[in-house]
Amino acid sequence: ETGVTQTPRHLVMGMTNKKSLKCEQHLGHNAMYWYKQSAKKPLELMFVYSLEERVENNSVPSRFSPECPNSSHLFLHLHTLQPEDSALYLCASSQVGLDTQYFGPGTRLTVL
C-alpha cells in the first residue's frame, strides 16, 4: 500500500465503548497528525507527533488518547466518548522541516 491509510473507515460506538483508530503512513515521513472534522466546522488539529514525540496537544479532552509507537504508525484511543465527538477523524503525515501534509481517507466515527 502507498500513502496514508486509516482503519477502520467507519466506526459506530456507544458512549461506554473503548475503540482505537489506526493510521499508517508508507511515505517515510517522521511527523504524524490527528485532525477532527465536524460538520460545518473547520478542520481541527488535535495532536502532532514529531520523531515519535508528541509536540502538540490542542486542548483535546482526555477521552482521546494518542499513541505513536514508531514513525509509521499512529493510533487514537477512544473511551467514554460523547455524541458530539461524532466526526471524520483524519490522519496526516509529513516530513519534519518540510511542510506538505499527506492525509489519509479518514475514519467516519458515530457515537450513539
Added chain:
Amino acid sequence: LAKTTQPISMDSYEGQEVNITCSHNNIATNDYITWYQQFPSQGPRFIIQGYKTKVTNEVASLFIPADRKSSTLSLPRVSLSDTAVYYCLVGDYGAGSYQLTFGKGTKLSVIP
C-alpha cells in the same frame, strides 16, 4: 495564529477559470500559504503552496500580493471533477513549529 477567511461557496461553469481568494490579515513573517482540495469523505489533498508573488504548478496558480494579507488560488479551465471544498491554510512549517490554521473552506460547484 493567522486566521483565514474564504467565501463559503462558489459556482462556475465547466471550462472557466476560477479564482478563490483567501484573506489572512494577521499572517506572520514565517507563515506559508497552502491550499488543499477535499472531496466528500476523503482527506484533503495538497494543491499548491507559496510564500510570496506567484507560484504555478500543473494543477493551479497561487497569487500572493506584496503585503501577503491575501492570496488567490486560480484553477484554469475547471471540469466537473474539480467540484470540491478548497481550504486555505496558513502556517509556519519551520522545524519544531506546527501552528496551522485551516479556513472554513470554499465549496466549489462546477456546473456542466
